[in-house]
Amino acid sequence: MEVTSKLVNSANAIAEAKIDAKSIEERVNKLAQKAAKQVKVDGFRQGKVPVAVVLKRYGKELEGDAKQELFKEAIDKALNELGKKPDELLGDPGFSKFEENENGIDAELELSFKPTIDVSGYEEAISEYATPRVTKKEIEAKIEEFLTMIAPLEKIEKDVLEKGDFAKFDFEGFVDGVAFEGGKAEGFVLEIGSNQFIPGFEDGMVGLKVGEEKDINVKFPAEYQAPNLAGKDAIFKVKLHEIQGKVVAKELDDETIKKMMPGEEDASKEKLEERLKTQIREDKFQKLLNEELKPKFVDAVVEKINFDLPKSIVEQEIDFQFRNAWNGFSAEDMAKFREDKDALTAKRESYRADAEKSVKLTFIVDELAKVRNVVVSDQEVVQAIYFEAYRYGVDPKAHLEDYRNRGVLPAVKMALIEEKLFNDLFSKNKKEEKGE
Structure with missing residues (x-):
């Protein structure tokens, strides 16, 4: 050999x-x-x-x-x-x-091979920005939002159910004339317009009067989580018992302030407002970072920092982007690409520029993280996946195992490193805060 x-x-x-x-x-x-x-x-x-x-x-x-x-x-x-x-x-x-x-x-x-990267001079791409301002009105709006969230529901005298109302009702669902498991409830309370139910259901309830019964025709989404119902036509028989609304407190009391500041000793309205001010400012900063600072920085460093890209990784990224886009193609395009290899090759090639930018940025982020000592522990990865599971209402252990089986834990870790890196890059580059 x-x-x-x-x-x-x-x-x-x-x-x-x-x-x-x-x-x-x-x-x-x-x-x-x-x-x-x-x-x-x-x-x-x-x-x-x-x-x-x-x-x-x-x-x-x-x-x-x-x-x-x-x-x-x-x-x-x-x-x-x-x-x-x-x-x-x-x-x-x-x-x-x-x-x-x-x-x-x-x-x-x-x-x-992994390229050799010189990121010197990257600081020049970090934009200066003014600390986001927070107004008294925004703090009051945040308090009102919380008061609305915790406000109790009470029966209201109203003739017709409208969007924004809460309906207390009974329902039972049928597919092909047969009631299906999990499709029945009594005294269920639903905010009309919240889109908690399948498309068409809540719209079908608008206009109902208390005591009125109605059959609502809907179609389960094709991607519905229950395979036996996915894509099926269904009829829900509903009966409205009561129209409810939230009774929102007009101002904060001591008990509510304590609810909003769990574990805080000597909780007060002043401390609450200061905490909300910090939270709102952070939310505004994240929005500014994601929509303006980060894209501008990315474009600048990708243009400024040049190095040879590993061909195998670029080709993998092109394949990844092309596969993700495939389901969005029309049936005509799919048929064309299956029959015409030149057209398929040309379409795949159209993703090269974006793939090269993505791969280049990944290596730059990795190098910058080392330069700035930004690290993410395995425990932080697990916590992020658990938090995501709680947000979507799924079993966190099963969610973590799914990520592990699909081999995407390194990608999750890289995303967390990138998030932490950009917060680190811009946290010390703000202008002096102006009066609020």
Whole structure:
């Protein structure tokens, strides 16, 4: 086996591997001899199976294994020749050439490595910004929002149910005339217009009078979580018992202030307003960061910091973006791409610029995180996933296991590092706060 390698640039290399037929045959025989001691074949004692029998029965698989081993050795030789370690290799090597005949295999392998990145001067891309101002009116609105949230529901005298009202009613759902499990409740309370129920249900209740009964026709979404109901037409029989509304307190009392400041000693309206002011300012900063500061910084550093991109990672990102976009294509486009390979290749290629920017930014963020000592622990990753699970009302342990099974925990960690990095980048670059 002959292997020669050369660097294309600092992040990519080409390894030419010539594997002669004799080397392949010898490796196949070696694997067959090893397999002969382990496989079970009727008519032979285990460990006494003739190599010829193994070759006849498993020759194709053994040949594949032999080639795989030889290419692995070729890659190891190339890495050694290039002065690279195996853990510097990124992604799976790809073939830019593969020719096989009776004399053996002539191939070219594309190898990619983590690029060397110089992020010096990145500070110039960090925009200065004014600390977001918080008004008294915004603090009062936040208090009113909380008071509305905790306000008790009471029966209100009203003729007709409208959006924004709370309905107390009974319902039972039927598909093909048969009641389905989980589709019945009595005395259920629902805010009309909150979109808690499937599309069309709450709109169908608008206009109902107390004591009135009605059949509401709806269609379950195609992606509904219960497979037996997904995409099905259904009828809900409803009866409205009462129209309710929230009775919102006009001002804060001591008990409510304590509810809004759990664990706070000497809770007071002044302390509450100061805490809300900090929260509102942080919310405004996050909005400013995500909509203005971060995009501007990203464009600047991607333009300013240049380095060679590992080809294998770029190709993976192109495939990822193309797969994500596939379901958004029209049926006509899908059919065209299945039949026309040139059109498919051209469409995939259209994602290259965005993929290169995404890969470039990922490496820049990784390097900046090291420069600024920004780290995210595994515990922080778990906490973030648990928090997401609680927000969506799913089992946190199952949610974490799903992420682990799909192999996306590193991506979650990278997203958290990026979030923490950008907060760190801009937290010390604000102008003096103006009076409020």
